[in-house]
Amino acid sequence: MRILLVGSGGVGTAITRIAARRPFFEHMVVADHDLSRAQAAVAALGERAGRFTSARVDAADGAAVTALLAGHGCDVLLNATDPRFVSPLFEAALAAGAGYLDMAMSLSRPHPDRPYEKVGVKLGDEQFARADAWAASGRLALVGMGVEPGLSDVFARYAADELFDEIEEIGVRDGGDLTVEGYAFAPSFSIWTTIEECLNPPVVYDKDRGWYTTEPFSEPEIFDFPEGIGPVECVNVEHEEVVLVPRWVDAGRVTFKYGLGQDFIDKLKALHAMGLAGTEPIEVRSGQGTVLVAPRDVVAAALPDPAGLGGHMRGRTCAGTWVKGVKDGRPREVYLYHVVDNAWSMREYGSQAVVWQTAVNPVVALELLAGGVWKGTGVLGPEAFDARPFLDLLAAYGSPWGLREQ
Amino acid sequence: MRILLVGSGGVGTAITRIAARRPFFEHMVVADHDLSRAQAAVAALGERAGRFTSARVDAADGAAVTALLAGHGCDVLLNATDPRFVSPLFEAALAAGAGYLDMAMSLSRPHPDRPYEKVGVKLGDEQFARADAWAASGRLALVGMGVEPGLSDVFARYAADELFDEIEEIGVRDGGDLTVEGYAFAPSFSIWTTIEECLNPPVVYDKDRGWYTTEPFSEPEIFDFPEGIGPVECVNVEHEEVVLVPRWVDAGRVTFKYGLGQDFIDKLKALHAMGLAGTEPIEVRSGQGTVLVAPRDVVAAALPDPAGLGGHMRGRTCAGTWVKGVKDGRPREVYLYHVVDNAWSMREYGSQAVVWQTAVNPVVALELLAGGVWKGTGVLGPEAFDARPFLDLLAAYGSPWGLREQ
Numbered sequence: 001m002r003i004l005l006v007g008s009g010g011v012g013t014a015i016t017r018i019a020a021r022r023p024f025f026e027h028m029v030v031a032d033h034d035l036s037r038a039q040a041a042v043a044a045l046g047e048r049a050g051r052f053t054s055a056r057v058d059a060a061d062g063a064a065v066t067a068l069l070a071g072h073g074c075d076v077l078l079n080a081t082d083p084r085f086v087s088p089l090f091e092a093a094l095a096a097g098a099g100y101l102d103m104a105m106s107l108s109r110p111h112p113d114r115p116y117e118k119v120g121v122k123l124g125d126e127q128f129a130r131a132d133a134w135a136a137s138g139r140l141a142l143v144g145m146g147v148e149p150g151l152s153d154v155f156a157r158y159a160a161d162e163l164f165d166e167i168e169e170i171g172v173r174d175g176g177d178l179t180v181e182g183y184a185f186a187p188s189f190s191i192w193t194t195i196e197e198c199l200n201p202p203v204v205y206d207k208d209r210g211w212y213t214t215e216p217f218s219e220p221e222i223f224d225f226p227e228g229i230g231p232v233e234c235v236n237v238e239h240e241e242v243v244l245v246p247r248w249v250d251a252g253r254v255t256f257k258y259g260l261g262q263d264f265i266d267k268l269k270a271l272h273a274m275g276l277a278g279t280e281p282i283e284v285r286s287g288q289g290t291v292l293v294a295p296r297d298v299v300a301a302a303l304p305d306p307a308g309l310g311g312h313m314r315g316r317t318c319a320g321t322w323v324k325g326v327k328d329g330r331p332r333e334v335y336l337y338h339v340v341d342n343a344w345s346m347r348e349y350g351s352q353a354v355v356w357q358t359a360v361n362p363v364v365a366l367e368l369l370a371g372g373v374w375k376g377t378g379v380l381g382p383e384a385f386d387a388r389p390f391l392d393l394l395a396a397y398g399s400p401w402g403l404r405e406q
Numbered sequence: 407m408r409i410l411l412v413g414s415g416g417v418g419t420a421i422t423r424i425a426a427r428r429p430f431f432e433h434m435v436v437a438d439h440d441l442s443r444a445q446a447a448v449a450a451l452g453e454r455a456g457r458f459t460s461a462r463v464d465a466a467d468g469a470a471v472t473a474l475l476a477g478h479g480c481d482v483l484l485n486a487t488d489p490r491f492v493s494p495l496f497e498a499a500l501a502a503g504a505g506y507l508d509m510a511m512s513l514s515r516p517h518p519d520r521p522y523e524k525v526g527v528k529l530g531d532e533q534f535a536r537a538d539a540w541a542a543s544g545r546l547a548l549v550g551m552g553v554e555p556g557l558s559d560v561f562a563r564y565a566a567d568e569l570f571d572e573i574e575e576i577g578v579r580d581g582g583d584l585t586v587e588g589y590a591f592a593p594s595f596s597i598w599t600t601i602e603e604c605l606n607p608p609v610v611y612d613k614d615r616g617w618y619t620t621e622p623f624s625e626p627e628i629f630d631f632p633e634g635i636g637p638v639e640c641v642n643v644e645h646e647e648v649v650l651v652p653r654w655v656d657a658g659r660v661t662f663k664y665g666l667g668q669d670f671i672d673k674l675k676a677l678h679a680m681g682l683a684g685t686e687p688i689e690v691r692s693g694q695g696t697v698l699v700a701p702r703d704v705v706a707a708a709l710p711d712p713a714g715l716g717g718h719m720r721g722r723t724c725a726g727t728w729v730k731g732v733k734d735g736r737p738r739e740v741y742l743y744h745v746v747d748n749a750w751s752m753r754e755y756g757s758q759a760v761v762w763q764t765a766v767n768p769v770v771a772l773e774l775l776a777g778g779v780w781k782g783t784g785v786l787g788p789e790a791f792d793a794r795p796f797l798d799l800l801a802a803y804g805s806p807w808g809l810r811e812q
Contacts, residue, residue: 184678184679184680185679185680185681266676267676267679267680270591270672270673270676270677271676271680272590273590273591273673274590274591274673274677274705274708274709275591275708275709276682276704276705276708278708281692281693282704282707282708283707284699284703284704284707285703285707286687286697286699286700286703287687287698288697288698291692291694291699292693292694293690293697293699293704294692295704295708297690297691297692298682298688298699298704299680299682301688301689301690301691302680302681302684302688302701303680303681
């Protein structure tokens with residue numbers, strides 16, 4: 001397997017460090033709009049850098065990406081950019097006859113009239129609309145294959161196959177006890193993506209009603225996270241699992257709730273109220289005259305790069321899937337989860353916990369695809385595949401998962 | 407009198423509308439970095455536009471400002487720009503041998519080691535350092551001559567001259583019940599200036615201790631504003647009155663508290679925590695490649711222009727000076743205040759209440775200077791002049807002030 005990794009930010013860099021220890025692939029090209037960032041990622045691999053090369057590419061330039069895939073004879077494109085670039089990279093891979101993986105799906109657009117009630121264009125709709133073309137090409141686009149979406153979807157499939165006869169609700173719940181020292185405000189994941197998912201109307205799936213939306217930050221609940229993290233207030237957030245899981249897993253209801261914390265929610269609301277969350281460029285006076293910049297890009301530029309915060313972080317991040325249903329005629333409730341301690345990921349990989357937890361999952365998936373354990377064609381989510389081999393291999397990577405009976 | 411007005415934003419435009427009804431001056435040149443904005447201000451005067459011309463000028467370009475003053479034979483420069491341009495305009499007026507008025511003073515710099523305890527460079531320090539040069543030129547720089555600072559300082563002088571034998575404390579208190587409809591967040595005054603004054607360490611004057619600073623938003627108190635506005639929570643904010651009043655008025659303590667409201671305070675704190683209040687340019691990706699923009703300029707560009715909000719605003723703004731002391735051997739406490747109703751200022755002048763209230767005061771002062779009622783040389787604050795003629799003329803402009811015995 002020859003892999004083109006596009007994007008060498010926090011998650012992309014962690015991917016190189018995890019993949020470098022696994023023999024399943026032949027070569028990985030690490031490409032970024034900023035060549036020096038790709039070069040730094042490869043250089044940091046030290047004596048493990050042999051199978052890696054770096055390249056410069058503009059992820060929005062489909063022809064350039066297709067040429068890069070062809071030029072390096074890559075079988076698969078692994079997309080580690082922010083969600084704006086999903087569609088061009090997904091199309092470039094198809095055009096090149098390569099496979100494709102991503103960790104976030106094509107962006108949604110709210111319903112024009114009733115944004116907090118009805119779905120408009122859903123996450124991934126653009127990608128599923130191309131499923132026939134992918135099936136015809138005989139290639140696989142494995143979408144939403146990070147930790148959330150990704151591992152959370154694998155957990156949902158595992159629960160359906162092995163733990164339940166009937167599922168009432170699948171609720172992805174994300175929380176942690178991470179703190180960042182020395183900064184007034186320093187999100188541990190891409191603020192661009194966090195704004196996108198948190199300020200869009202959250203999507204909920206109900207078997208009778210289908211997909212619908214609510215107001216942002218709706219339906220707060222206290223969820224008790226395992227391994228000593230404890231209770232965290234979680235709220236509805238737009239996330240891919242809600243649109244992916246019902247396509248392959250039979251469940252009465254699917255939700256996603258994020259343990260953002262009140263301070264983070266207040267900051268996001270403030271950005272929104274002040275017009276600073278937007279992605280449309282506005283005119284701003286500068287030393288170079290009037291320039292056009294998107295306020296959200298300014299927010300991202302003003303905050304510290306989350307990938308560089310690992311040394312200032314303490315605590316753990318937990319991703320997981322809570323499932324409620326019936327097994328052998330009796331009610332059952334479980335939480336399937338994956339915890340990463342920042343001290344461990346920094347010591348073992350030099351990557352902070354949140355980006356490492358995102359990065360490990362597409363590498364596990366690529367290894368299953370390379371070995372023919374997972375196979376398929378078309379546009380598929382993680383829950384379209386057998387869950388057990390994924391969970392076993394994840395544990396073999398040194399990062400075990402857990403199951404708590406509630 | 408021939409006046410060069412620099413800056414035709416909200417306050418500058420209101421100045422033209424107020425001045426156009428007064429015969430005391432011969433000509434006013436309205437200059438702005440954006441010529442179309444200056445032209446629009448003059449055009450809006452209609453049949454009263456005869457004594458006005460418009461011009462383009464970069465307020466930071468001292469030579470250009472000096473040339474403009476000379477070219478139009480102006481006696482005085484009225485600065486209605488944001489406080490970044492105080493120093494270049496103040497120097498340009500001196501170089502041209504013209505007089506100078508402003509409504510905000512040269513910026514402060516926090517104490518390098520103990521910013522929330524000791525003053526560093528205070529507001530106006532740069533200007534007072536040039537007092538000898540101004541005195542030698544025989545010209546007057548009247549600094550801080552808006553509403554706050556400005557009218558609030560006139561009130562302090564009036565209290566000292568006519569209402570008290572001894573003053574324990576002078577506390578400027580600003581509040582209102584203005585609301586803006588149809589916007590999630592729409593400040594009614596320049597956000598650039600508001601961020602500057604609210605996020606800097608507030609300065610307090612104590613006769614024994616001198617000037618010192620505190621944490622931002624310190625010492626909240628509920629102040630009951632007159633004419634039905636009612637109680638508003640006010641907090642310490644850095645403001646010119648605290649450095650101006652003690653230079654001419656004997657008082658045990660001088661403070662400034664602003665009725666910002668918790669929502670506004672939270673927004674300002676959020677901007678600060680996210681690195682978005684800063685004025686140093688940062689690198690941001692844009693469609694034109696990497697550009698350099700100051701985050702605070704982006705915040706200002708993303709919010710609606712306060713000058714255009716008058717039609718969406720309701721309510722009143724109140725500026726005033728609370729004084730506590732002794733008169734004829736008995737304790738006395740008064741609040742001297744000025745209230746502007748947005749409905750009135752919109753109807754009479756087409757200007758929203760907050761910018762109109764700022765704009766009327768320098769026009770009154772210019773009229774007193776033109777008539778020789780106020781005279782002086784050097785760098786002087788409003789409290790260096792006799793208060794009574796100012797307060798009488800303000801009332802004659804149709805905008806009376808009030809006195810409440812507490």
